[in-house]
Amino acid sequence: MPPLRGAKRRRKAALEKKAAAAAMAAAASGEPPGDWWDAFCMRMSGTLSSIEDAHRFESVFKMPRRAFDYVCNLVKDEMMVRSSSYTFLDGTMLCLEDRVAIALRRLNSGGSLVTVGSSVGVNHSTVSLITWRFIEAMEERASHHLRWPDSSEMEKIKSKFEKIHGLPNCCGVVDTTHITMCLSSAEPNCKVWLDQEKNYSMVLQAVVDLDTRFTDIVTGWPGSMKESSILHSSGLFKLCEKGERLNGSKLKVSDGSEIEEYLIGDSGYPPSSLAAHTLPREGPHRVQC
Structure with a gap:
């Protein structure tokens, strides 16, 4: 039986490989994958995979999936400007859902740019740029809610x-x-x-x-x-x-x-x-x- 630590590393590498493949497929088709949430979770560190999807989503983003979808639709135009400029570390382009999720992860976790970037597989400068664009988009599009x-x-x-x-x-x-x-x-x-x-x-x-x-x-x-x-x-x-x-x-x-x-x-x-x-x-x- 292999050491537990080694097994965890291999399992994580396999998940990251699967997630990268899903992201690449999404980029090629121009649409986010049908299992976008699962693919995104697999790019994140931690043990969230053991939690039910709905609870897992809400525990991370502090909102139900329908609210997340609404926010994505609200900020779509602003968030997708210069769409090819934001990528994962492997060069895969970030889809709309990726960008919104990264911004929300940064805003609700309180983690540093480096910590958030490492957890989702993007450069810390990308986290900063996406977060500010998201904030500006929400100020522009969501002010009627406040x-x-x-x-x-x-x-x-x-x-x-x-x-x-x-x-x-x-x-x-x-x-x-x-x-x-x-x-x-x-x-x-x-x-x-x-x-x-x-x-x-x-x-x-x-x-x-x-x-x-x-x-x-x-x-x-x-x-x-x-x-x-x-x-x-x-x-x-x-x-x-x-x-x-x-x-x-x-x-x-x-x-x-x-x-x-x-x-x-x-x-x-x-x-x-x-x-x-x-x-x-x-x-x-x-x-x-």
Whole structure:
């Protein structure tokens, strides 16, 4: 019986050879292979082949296949400009699905260009170029998916919050997440990017509705910045101050009091001057700009 390590290397080489053959066939026909996902997975490092296809796909790309197909269709024109310029290390041309998958892999993994490139079999500079083209394409083609609801849409959102969670006049949920960054400790002012977990990160603040649709985002602030400070610095807060957000009618409740429109936030968003109403101390706060 051959050594286990040697067997793994031979098995990986066989998978890579099969994947390369599939990619070459796709390039020759001008269309992605029917088993594109399997071929792409075989170019990736790891043990994903043991997971069911659907779960494997969603675990890597954080979206169902139908959403991935929609994104591909959305960015097709921009992503396929200079179609012969982007190739795998063996010279095989990247199809549309390859390019979108590589960009998403880079964006959702937080891995370096070299790490992502090695995992999918492309040069790190190709990963960088494809990722930036994908970002620009999404900004151009998908901006309509990120917008503040109009009055009729907001009424539906508020109705859902009240019906499902008993929160009258609630317009959404606000929270932050940290995007890990590759930053050297020798960089000037690097400490400001250190978050509570001692990782270098950038903060992204998002507002979502009950269907987890984004209605507002802001990012770019360093990891050390507090949630309340980010809110006060955001365009959303400034629009609220101008009366252009959370400006719907007040709702009169059973005790006779009136509730203005608001967002739900955790303890990182203290009510103070932002909210006129507060939920139980252990629960979220109503953030009213």
